[in-house]
Every structure is written in C-alpha cells, then in structure tokens.
Amino acid sequence: MAADRKTVIDALSTILDPAVGKDIWTLGMVRALSVDGASVRFVLEVDPDRSKAFEAVRMAAEQAVLALPGIETVSAVMTAHSSRPPPPDLQTGRQAESRGPARIPGVERILAIASGKGGVGKSTVAANLAVALAAAGRRVGLLDADVYGPSQPRMLGVSGRPASPDGKIILPLRNHGVTLMSIGLMVREDEAVVWRGPMLMGALQQMMNQVQWGGLDVLIVDLPPGTGDVQMTLTQKAEVNGAIVVSTPQDIALIDARKALNMFQKMNTPVAGLIENMSTHVCSRCGHEEPVFGHGGVRSEAERLSLPLLAEIPLHVDIRRASDGGAPVVVSSPGSAQARVFRDLAESLVGQGLA
Numbered sequence: 001m002a003a004d005r006k007t008v009i010d011a012l013s014t015i016l017d018p019a020v021g022k023d024i025w026t027l028g029m030v031r032a033l034s035v036d037g038a039s040v041r042f043v044l045e046v047d048p049d050r051s052k053a054f055e056a057v058r059m060a061a062e063q064a065v066l067a068l069p070g071i072e073t074v075s076a077v078m079t080a081h082s083s084r085p086p087p088p089d090l091q092t093g094r095q096a097e098s099r100g101p102a103r104i105p106g107v108e109r110i111l112a113i114a115s116g117k118g119g120v121g122k123s124t125v126a127a128n129l130a131v132a133l134a135a136a137g138r139r140v141g142l143l144d145a146d147v148y149g150p151s152q153p154r155m156l157g158v159s160g161r162p163a164s165p166d167g168k169i170i171l172p173l174r175n176h177g178v179t180l181m182s183i184g185l186m187v188r189e190d191e192a193v194v195w196r197g198p199m200l201m202g203a204l205q206q207m208m209n210q211v212q213w214g215g216l217d218v219l220i221v222d223l224p225p226g227t228g229d230v231q232m233t234l235t236q237k238a239e240v241n242g243a244i245v246v247s248t249p250q251d252i253a254l255i256d257a258r259k260a261l262n263m264f265q266k267m268n269t270p271v272a273g274l275i276e277n278m279s280t281h282v283c284s285r286c287g288h289e290e291p292v293f294g295h296g297g298v299r300s301e302a303e304r305l306s307l308p309l310l311a312e313i314p315l316h317v318d319i320r321r322a323s324d325g326g327a328p329v330v331v332s333s334p335g336s337a338q339a340r341v342f343r344d345l346a347e348s349l350v351g352q353g354l355a
Contacts, residue, residue: 003068005035011064012042015057019050024061031079032195034187038072040065041186043199045079054078075164075186079202101239104208107141109218111272111354112234112243114264116256118149118225121277122246124319125342126222127155128328132339132346133218133355134177135330140355141172141179141219143207145230147193147200150184152222157326161185162211170211176331181211197229204233218355226256227263235267242272242354244310249276249297257298261305272354273308274298275345278315289314311345314338 003011013025024030024044031043044061046054058076066074104110113129115122123146130142144152153159156175162185163171172181183193183203195203213219221240224230234240243264247257257274264271276298280289292315302309313319316338322329330339349355 003035003040003065003070005033007068008033008035008040008065008071011068012061015061015064017057024057030061031199032193034191036188036191038070039075040071040073041075041077043077043079043195043202045199051078077203077206079199079206101235101237103239104213104219106213107216107219109241109354110221110238111218111349112221112223112231112240112269113246114223114231114243114260115225115246116227116258116260117253120225120246120248120253121313122225123151123155123222124323124328125244125246125275125277125313126220127152127323128319128330128339128342129345129349130178130220131156131176131328131330132342133220133350135334135343136346136350138217138346138350138355139215140177141181141213141216143211143219143221144180144182144184145204145207145221145234146224147183147195147203147230148224150182152180152182153184154189154326155323155328156180158182158185168210170207172211172213175326176328179213179216181207183207200229201233204230205237208234208238227259231263232267235264235269240269242270244272244275246275246277247298247301248278249291249294251294251297253293254297254301257301261307271307272349272352273310274302275310276312279312281315284317310348311341313341 009025012030013023015024017024017027029044031045033042044058058078062074062076065071113122113126130140134140142152144150158173158175158180162173172179245257245260247253278293280295281292282289299309318333319329319338322332330342333339
C-alpha cells in the first residue's frame with residue numbers, strides 16, 4: 001500500500017535544517033509536493049548561498065521518503081531563492097545579474113517561440129516547426145517552457161518520465177525526430193504546477209543546463225504567453241539567437257503581441273520575425289476560405305516595425321486534430337497545404353541561419 005500525503009509530510013518533518021535546528025517542512029522549504037501512488041516529487045527552496053551545503057539535506061529527505069512502505073521513486077529538486085534579491089532596475093525592469101547570457105552545451109542555436117497572450121496557437125506552431133526542421137535534416141530539441149500549461153508532450157505523442165542516472169543529469173524523451181523536455185513529463189496532465197517566480201526560474205535553468213540535449217543544431221523554446229519570469233530568465237541566462245512572436249490577426253491579439261516584441265527589444269534579444277496564425281479559415285468540405293479573425297493584421301504590424309512576416313498559417317481542423325492526436329500535421333499529413341506552410345517556414349529559417 002502506497003504512503004499518503006500525510007505520511008510523506010511526517011517523513012519530511014524528521015529532516016532538520018542544521019543551521020537553525022528546525023525541520024524543513026515547518027520552515028516552508030518543501031514546495032510543489034506531489035504524491036502520485038508510488039512516486040513522490042517535491043522541490044526544496046533554499047538560499048543560494050547554502051545550495052551546495054544543502055545537498056546532503058536534499059539527499060536525506062529523498063531517502064526518508066524512499067524508506068516509506070510502497071514508495072518506489074522519489075525526486076527532490078533544489079531551487080535557490082534568496083531572501084535578499086538584488087535591487088530591480090526600475091527603468092528597464094531588469095534585476096542585476098552576476099553573469100550574462102551563456103551557451104547551452106552542445107546547442108548551436110536557440111530559437112524562442114513567444115506570444116503576447118494565450119490561445120493564439122503558439123505551442124502548435126512550435127511543435128510543427130520542430131518536426132518540420134527535423135524532417136529537413138536538422139538536429140532539433142524542443143524545450144516546453146510553458147510551465148503552467150505544458151502541452152508539448154500531448155502534441156508530440158510523448159509519455160513517460162525522463163530518467164536521471166545520477167540524480168543530476170536528465171535524459172529527455174524523443175519522438176518524430178525531436179528531443180523533448182517538458183514539465184508536463186514530470187506531472188500528471190490534470191495536475192497544476194503551483195510555483196512562484198524563483199521556482200520557475202530554477203526549473204527553467206535546470207531544464208536548459210541539466211538536460212542531456214546532445215548535439216543540437218537548434219533548440220526551440222516554447223515560452224509561456226506574456227512577458228514574465230520565464231521570458232526574462234531565458235533571455236538573461238541563455239544566448240537566444242532569435243525570437244518569433246505568434247499572433248492572430250485581430251487587434252486585441254496584436255496589442256499583446258506588441259508588448260512581447262517590446263520585451264525582447266528591452267532584453268536585447270533579436271526578433272526573427274512574426275507569424276500570423278489562424279490567418280484564414282479553410283472549410284474542410286468545400287475549401288472555402290473566410291478570415292474569421294480578420295486577415296493581414298500581423299503583416300501590417302510587421303511592415304510597420306520593419307520585421308519579416310515569416311508565415312501565414314490557416315485555421316484548419318486537420319492542424320488541430322493532428323496536434324491532439326500526438327502527430328503534428330507535418331508528419332500526419334505531409335503532403336497537405338497545411339504541412340507545406342510549416343515546411344516552408346522551416347526552410348526559410350534554415351536559409352537565414354537561425355535553425
């Protein structure tokens with residue numbers, strides 16, 4: 001019989017922080033505790049100055065939970081959170097950083113897929129672009145950084161948990177020629193990730209630097225919508241070669257897309273271009289096209305900002321069905337007009353040296 005949440009908490013309450021003599025549960029260091037049958041996962045939030053010394057405490061916490069009846073696997077991830085954050089630069093909204101952007105080992109290029117708001121099809125674009133690049137012979141990784149709404153495991157038809165041979169290196173999963181890492185592989189589909197900013201930033205840095213990506217021509221990062229902690233962490237910690245902003249044509253979406261573009265400008269991240277998704281609706285029966293959300297809004301915005309319009313992607317039921325089915329339209333219907341749009345996009349980015 002597997003242990004319940006209370007039993008796990010009782011076990012964690014026996015592990016003391018040696019500096020203060022109180023247990024880690026009472027001190028509030030344990031975050032995102034998940035008890036799923038025989039599997040337990042949690043995050044230890046510690047002061048960055050004590051992260052190395054706290055490794056022994058993390059291991060003791062893992063062993064205490066693993067010793068419980070019915071528990072087979074325990075994963076404890078440590079993230080650093082300082083009680084004395086550096087003062088923010090009020091003019092730019094940035095915080096002082098001790099180190100600038102760095103390359104991820106083995107990764108030649110990083111391409112960020114972003115949007116100002118949710119629901120514009122950013123993740124669908126990221127999945128199809130990744131598969132199209134892989135089909136074109138590129139070595140492609142996909143990092144699902146949309147922590148609160150990870151959808152790439154479903155879209156790429158990937159299930160199971162990444163392995164870790166030493167508790168530090170994470171082995172990603174792979175399908176359709178794409179190497180994938182996502183928080184969605186670590187939690188159930190219906191389980192919410194309730195994390196604060198420092199935990200998000202710590203998790204993103206672990207997924208970038210502790211995942212064994214191997215040799216990649218390009219790592220595509222599917223960002224969450226908006227202009228928050230994850231976007232700032234990526235652009236401050238990693239050398240991003242280009243950002244693509246996805247929007248639908250209507251004005252309300254373009255308002256938020258402009259904010260995303262402005263964010264990348266402030267973070268000194270080059271913008272590779274814009275994509276208009278759901279550009280026009282194509283009837284699957286008669287082929288009639290109708291601009292449900294308007295048409296050409298993103299093109300006009302791209303011209304105004306002197307940025308490339310990389311693609312106009314139709315609203316088509318086959319794209320949605322393919323994504324829900326775990327095989328993007330590029331591989332499920334490679335000869336279709338919908339797949340051709342993504343293949344052309346991939347070829348364009350390769351030609352520009354971005355992928």
